[in-house]
Amino acid sequence: xGSVLAASxxxxxxxxxxxxxxxxAGLVTVPPGFTMPPVSAVPSSSGTQGQPGTDAxxxxxxxxxxxxxxxxxxxxxxxxxxxxxxxxxxxxxxxxQVSHTITxxxxxxxxxxxxxxxxxxxxxxxxxxxxxxxxxxDNTGSLNAQIIHQLASRIRTKVAMQTQQHKFVNWxxxxxxxxxxxxxxxxxxxxxxxVGSGILVAHYLQSLSPALxxxxxxxxxxxxxxxxxxxxxxxxxxxxxxxxxxxxxxxxAHASYxxxxxxxxxxxxxxxxxxxxxxxxxxxxxxxxxxKANLLFKGSLDSNWVxxxxxxxxxxxxxxxxxxxxxxxHRKNKFQCGFGITIG
Amino acid sequence: xGSVLALSxxxxxxxxxxxQARPLSRWDRRDGRLPNPGSFDGLHRNCKxxxxxxxEGVKLVINKTLSSFxxxxxxxxxxxxxxxxxxxxxxxxxxxxxxKETGSPMLIGEMDSSGSLNAHxxxxxxxxxxxxxxxxxxxxxxxxxxxxxxxxxxDFTAAVTMAxxxxxxxxxxxxxxxxQSVSPQLxxxxxxxxxxxxxxxxGILTLAGQxxxxxxxxxxxxxxxxAHASYxxxxxxxxxxxxxxxxxxxxxxxxxSFGYQMELPEAxxxxxxxxxxxxxxxxxxxKRLYPLPATLIMGAFVNHRADKLQVGLGVNVx
Numbered sequence: 001x002g003s004v005l006a007a008s009x010x011x012x013x014x015x016x017x018x019x020x021x022x023x024x025a026g027l028v029t030v031p032p033g034f035t036m037p038p039v040s041a042v043p044s045s046s047g048t049q050g051q052p053g054t055d056a057x058x059x060x061x062x063x064x065x066x067x068x069x070x071x072x073x074x075x076x077x078x079x080x081x082x083x084x085x086x087x088x089x090x091x092x093x094x095x096x097q098v099s100h101t102i103t104x105x106x107x108x109x110x111x112x113x114x115x116x117x118x119x120x121x122x123x124x125x126x127x128x129x130x131x132x133x134x135x136x137x138d139n140t141g142s143l144n145a146q147i148i149h150q151l152a153s154r155i156r157t158k159v160a161m162q163t164q165q166h167k168f169v170n171w172x173x174x175x176x177x178x179x180x181x182x183x184x185x186x187x188x189x190x191x192x193x194x195v196g197s198g199i200l201v202a203h204y205l206q207s208l209s210p211a212l213x214x215x216x217x218x219x220x221x222x223x224x225x226x227x228x229x230x231x232x233x234x235x236x237x238x239x240x241x242x243x244x245x246x247x248x249x250x251x252x253a254h255a256s257y258x259x260x261x262x263x264x265x266x267x268x269x270x271x272x273x274x275x276x277x278x279x280x281x282x283x284x285x286x287x288x289x290x291x292k293a294n295l296l297f298k299g300s301l302d303s304n305w306v307x308x309x310x311x312x313x314x315x316x317x318x319x320x321x322x323x324x325x326x327x328x329x330h331r332k333n334k335f336q337c338g339f340g341i342t343i344g
Numbered sequence: 345x346g347s348v349l350a351l352s353x354x355x356x357x358x359x360x361x362x363x364q365a366r367p368l369s370r371w372d373r374r375d376g377r378l379p380n381p382g383s384f385d386g387l388h389r390n391c392k393x394x395x396x397x398x399x400e401g402v403k404l405v406i407n408k409t410l411s412s413f414x415x416x417x418x419x420x421x422x423x424x425x426x427x428x429x430x431x432x433x434x435x436x437x438x439x440x441x442x443x444k445e446t447g448s449p450m451l452i453g454e455m456d457s458s459g460s461l462n463a464h465x466x467x468x469x470x471x472x473x474x475x476x477x478x479x480x481x482x483x484x485x486x487x488x489x490x491x492x493x494x495x496x497x498x499d500f501t502a503a504v505t506m507a508x509x510x511x512x513x514x515x516x517x518x519x520x521x522x523x524q525s526v527s528p529q530l531x532x533x534x535x536x537x538x539x540x541x542x543x544x545x546x547g548i549l550t551l552a553g554q555x556x557x558x559x560x561x562x563x564x565x566x567x568x569x570x571a572h573a574s575y576x577x578x579x580x581x582x583x584x585x586x587x588x589x590x591x592x593x594x595x596x597x598x599x600x601s602f603g604y605q606m607e608l609p610e611a612x613x614x615x616x617x618x619x620x621x622x623x624x625x626x627x628x629x630x631k632r633l634y635p636l637p638a639t640l641i642m643g644a645f646v647n648h649r650a651d652k653l654q655v656g657l658g659v660n661v662x
Contacts, residue, residue: 083655084655104653106424106655110653326402326422333427335402335424335428337401337424337655338655339655
């Protein structure tokens with residue numbers, strides 16, 4: 001058992017979720033490191049935790065990636081759980097890790113999912129190695145696959161594919177360039193040469209001061225018969241123990257505030273306004289971390305009258321983690337609860 | 345607590361939030377006389393207690409003992425399939441001495457946030473004679489009102505119950521029970537149900553037998569309404585197993601269930617599992633969260649044939 005723990009303790013960065021929220025990643029979310037690019041862990045932590053100029057006293061830190069701007073706040077919020085979930089993680093070697101997930105669901109379909117993560121041997125940092133390949137297959141045949149590779153010291157690419165049973169729903173390719181104090185990336189999503197459709201996204205983030213980061217996003221989408229662009233601007237200010245981010249654009253506004261009160265308590269407040277759906281919402285979330293009791297509690301309160309909480313507890317000495325969660329929508333009078341066990 | 349359980353014959357006892365004491369084992373009697381067989385409804389109880397109770401949604405139960413006579417409990421139930429509810433339960437009964445001596449009645453009442461009432465009262469008319477009244481309402485409408493008288497002899501029990509007597513509609517259900525200890529292990533008895541409505545009347549006779557071994561109990565009820573057989577086995581201090589078979593002529597179906605209960609007192613944990621012929625599998629785990637006076641309950645029931653899952657969490661405080 002000791003070797004399993006040692007091997008599965010995330011040397012592969014996807015399983016550690018980029019080293020950000022303690023115990024949060026991989027427990028109740030999709031397979032480790034999948035939706036969030038796992039590789040931007042080490043550089044971004046120096047940028048978002050407000051330690052100015054970690055690289056050198058005179059130069060500005062790299063601002064991280066565009067998707068990560070709101071991530072610190074989003075990680076404080078609990079995830080909705082329903083049904084019963086059993087996750088077994090097994091580390092087969094320093095490079096390879098597999099996970100089996102059995103989900104019994106009250107609302108949707110129950111299923112089995114197999115996930116595998118491979119981390120290559122090209123080491124670029126203390127916790128990062130490339131290439132990283134993450135794959136995930138459902139019992140219905142739906143596949144999620146991601147390959148992340150570092151082509152040069154500053155250039156990183158990612159290719160991601162997603163299928164729903166046998167039909168491809170998502171295929172995208174991403175290239176990112178990290179400068180000393182800026183990050184630029186271009187993403188090509190669902191390019192279809194035959195139909196003539198696709199989505200092109202360009203991101204740019206620039207550190208203006210050790211605390212302030214400004215940037216923009218340009219989305220160009222094209223379908224036979226129509227094409228359009230959406231632009232948005234993002235600004236992020238990092239204080240000593242807080243991060244405030246604002247994204248404003250044609251699609252709406254998204255503001256988030258993250259505050260680390262002390263070692264145990266973290267708070268996040270989020271405001272979202274969408275022009276497409278013509279509604280706004282405010283959410284308040286907090287995370288209480290009690291490492292002595294091996295406990296992690298996340299609670300959230302929403303302007304849609306949704307109250308939710310998740311409790312995660314490590315059952316020492318077993319390599320077992322128990323997660324309980326419940327969400328209550330007062331307005332619609334709907335209730336959802338679930339629990340899960342993670343082994344390994 | 346043991347006397348409370350012996351006196352309680354109503355099925356609602358299963359849902360009581362208070363922990364129940366085990367009934368006295370029949371094979372413990374050594375004084376040469378035949379033991380009292382207990383009540384008719386308690387014949388299958390040993391086996392039924394092994395099976396887990398279906399739990400759904402989140403339930404918070406707060407038990408409070410106000411004095412040696414009085415206990416209250418508050419239950420909050422947040423449910424995904426039914427409307428959420430609050431229930432208040434109050435019990436007036438003597439828990440420290442035997443009620444037969446003091447003659448004080450046992451009163452139990454439970455009220456729902458929707459107004460549904462459940463009330464039981466138990467009186468000791470003499471040392472051997474007990475009278476019971478049960479009232480149940482669904483919001484404003486009375487659903488059940490029944491009166492029972494029970495006589496406990498030295499080796500037999502006789503009871504007469506009158507359920508839902510309605511003079512205006514001329515309907516009533518009368519049930520007579522009789523149980524006799526034939527030997528220290530064998531109990532035989534019967535139940536006669538007479539129901540009368542405006543247009544029809546009828547009677548159903550059911551015979552019952554129970555045989556107890558040193559660590560097992562086998563019970564059989566057979567009659568025109570169907571058959572119900574159960575077998576309870578205590579393998580060791582930790583594991584108890586129950587097997588149940590039910591056949592009903594009215595609904596024309598049979599069910600076979602297997603259940604087990606595993607107690608781990610060192611880990612303060614009780615696990616009950618169940619497997620059914622209707623392709624239902626369920627398990628409930630109860631753990632006392634020492635040193636807090638709280639118990640955590642987690643349960644899940646899967647109906648494979650209908651592909652439905654029910655998950656529940658509960659916390660009992662006090």
